[in-house]
Amino acid sequence: MKRLSKNTITTIVVILVLLIVPQVLYSTGVITIYVLSILMEICFFSISALSLNLVFGIAGQFSLGQAAFVGVGAYVFGYIINQVPSWWMLFPALIAGGLASAALGYVVGLPTLRLKGDYLGIATLALDQIFVVVIQNIKAVGGARGFLLGIGSSFRQWWLFFGVAVISVWIMRNIVYSNWGRTMIAVREDDIAAEAVGIDTTKSKIWAFVIGSFFAGVAGGLSAIYSGFLQPNSFNFIQSFNYMVMVIMGGLGSLGGSLVGAFVYVAFLEGFRLLKDWAMYVPLLGSIAQDQYRIVFFALILIVIMLYAPKGIMGGKEFAILKGKELEKK
Template sequence: MMINNNRKLMRRSLTVLIIIAFASIIILLDTKTIGDNYVRRILNLGAIYAIVSVSMNLVNGFTGLFSLGQAGFMAIGAFTVAVFTVPVELREAIFYIVPQNPLVANIELPFFVALILGGLLAALVSILIGMPVLRLKSDYLAIATLGFSEIIRIIFTNMKTITNGALGINRIPGIPTMWITFGVAIVSIIFIVLLINSSYGRAFKAIREDDIAAEAMGINLFKHKVISFAIGAFFAGIGGGLLASLLGTVDPKQFYFTMTYNFLLIIVLGGMGSVSGTIIGSFVVTAGLEYLRIFDEPLTVLGVNIPIFRAGFRMVIFSFLLMILVLFFRQGIMGQKELSWDMIEGWFKRRKGLPKKGKVDKGGTI
């Protein structure tokens, strides 16, 4: 009993130390004591991708719905923040071809109000889309949600009096501190984790494992699918709004369907059905894609140009590394498991050659 209490106390102490270290690093980065704008941009982007990827994993990994509509929902959140946070006095210079619609031309909202509004609008659209689409299954659902994502992008391209069409909207107020990005990410992920561990989360997992058996047990399939789809869309809209503020500009071309594939890559790499794996995958993919840009630059060795080093070569390298990773981790980095102290202790024991807790060795039970 005393050993267990000591172990719990040590784990709590380590958890507190990790939280303090994380907060200290963010403070040092935020005050520009360490790092530069490039590092801060990558970390902010990783946090935004974590929000969107975890929300997509809620739908795809925990509920078992093959949805590919995240880019469209992100576009809704991004344009909502862009339309309502740009200062009114700057809008005439932005909408110089077609004047902005008078209904929204003089409305300016605080950032967090516009961010929540973008998430709610994305959730509302997802419900309207989900009513007919969520009756489909497997590849048919993926194709339908992907099609609706493209429809949303095309609508924004043609709504010139609202979104400025293909020109997009710039001069969006930036994010003043990293605490906004990481704070929203932490709150969003905690909410999704609590949802997954609730009765609704257990219903989602039951639908994922066997929807017929889940329905036989009294679970309303359509209701729970719509709830999961709407919550996933809400947080995708939140991520889109943060992305618009981070970049300072937004246009429909940023939300092609290929953007959704990046998030699908993250959740497959991290593990379908693992929140911690998805978070790790978000930062690995975001940082990897950025730091491999060195392969896009021409390379000269002893006065000889290496012809393979050119624009786009980094994606070849990145794809090759992912292929190797998938071969060794077929279920992703975490599979359906979550990062825990027991997992970390087990990993260290295996590294040291010690048997796991509960395993019988020649000397007895450890």
């Protein structure tokens, strides 16, 4: 048997600890279901932030429409699971959501990825809004009124959210350090030079977009399980901005950065609420006023972070367990 490297062992230990500890803490009543659901939220926001980082941070394609791909995943997942609400359908439905999203990414990416920089961002923003309008007009998924998933909370398990997040992060990490990833980075750094050394830049960009969309779709499926109710407007371009905020706040191009970004984003917004009404212990029912205070503070903190660390919290650095082989040696 191949000897496991020190790094691999650390990774496995960290994953196991994160998998078991929250569940144990919750079962023994140390943390409430609300804290556990914050952790679940961090899981699927991590996946979607990382998927955007793959598209923008690694492949350099400025997308302001990531929420649409999350939305496709969420709606496809919701539709399938509503037809067959059982455990064995769970993973096929999640994958189907991802694949539907990837397919849309391909169809959309083919024409739009010819655009560059700000223009690509604007086009993807517009696509996101068109997606919202289309969903609002599809009666089968509730249109503008919203779409209720008939699955209750039985799927809201910590191991499911964490497990899917770990697998997704692991696959995306491997893609980044594979030949594909290197191609994407080359295109990001200089697409003309990349083309000159024989890289098919169009193909590379589209692959990045398709893979990013796939994982965004999977994250969407998780978010559908999480909330149990989907509304078209929660996938509009404002939400895409939020993903962008997570990626940039964490550090563009850094895998760990996206995870940190998602963590800070959720932990701050939800933690603020937790702080305010600690005594109430009622999840998700903070009054509207308090809701608004927290966003005011969040906006200020975001501005301050950007002013003092324009490259994000991680600033291009990487966690040891997310590094590629050649980086490990350094």
